Amino acid sequence: MYPTDSAIVWRNRTLRLLDHVPMPMAVCEYAGRILIVNRAMAAEFGLLTGQLHHRKILEFFTLRGSAAETLPALAEAVRKHRRSQYAVGVSWTAGDGTERQGEMDVALVSDTPEQTPNLLLALRAFADPPAGPPAEEPAPAEPRTEVSATEARILAAAARGATTAQIAREIGLTRDGVNYHLTRLSRRWHVPNRTALVARAYTYGVLAPDAWPPEPA
Missing domain, CATH: 3.30.450.20 (PAS domain)
Incomplete structure (x- = not known):
């Protein structure tokens, strides 16, 4: 070779x-x-x-x-x-x-x-870079402010300082039913307690601003 x-x-x-x-x-x-x-x-x-x-x-x-x-x-x-x-x-x-x-x-x-x-x-x-900058997270949606007639009556009673049992007797619900509505509203409006929930109800115009005892707007 x-x-x-x-x-x-x-x-x-x-x-x-x-x-x-x-x-x-x-x-x-x-x-x-x-x-x-x-x-x-x-x-x-x-x-x-x-x-x-x-x-x-x-x-x-x-x-x-x-x-x-x-x-x-x-x-x-x-x-x-x-x-x-x-x-x-x-x-x-x-x-x-x-x-x-x-x-x-x-x-x-x-x-x-x-x-x-x-x-x-x-x-x-090198590993391929991402196609573009990460998309910005959308701003959280504004909470829904409208309430049912029952929820408005519960909020008015809570604003007067009524207890859960008193609200239940007034509205014609069980105590668990009242707590269910209050908990659902608290989650919807992102508030931690009943006091903040009442304050938010006035802010959203759910309760009449000049009425006492409190009543739905």
Whole structure:
């Protein structure tokens, strides 16, 4: 087997291996030309792997964040043949047209220490941001102010200071029936006790403001 044949075999093995890796990955020359790319990386753009070969990686990604500081350090590492790894913020347009952001891990790899390193790229996509700011909760609805005739009579009696038993005898209800109406009104008007309930009844115009003893408006 000739050396070139051996290189082709190893390249094909590398491709098969990378295609089983779920993380988007690629190998580029230092100048950015794509040499090897796996299916996960091509899928980010809705393309086949062959459609990315020999194209510049920066055709697909925009550098952001601290990239301005990272690139000179990366160039220096390549010049000195260091085996270093860097993280670069990137953004890109996915195959479905959505804008995405993530981080690209850039590792320098080569067969020999003297060889100019290639770039091994591994992409980590950030979780998609929410489509927009959370919707504001609607303002609570104003409580319903109208009452039945029985409820109005119960409120008038409560405003006079009548007890539950006295109200029950006056209205012709059981004590439980009176408490049922008072509890339902308290919940509807969001008040904690009978005193506040009577005050709210005057505020809503349920009780006549100038009458004594109290009576329905």
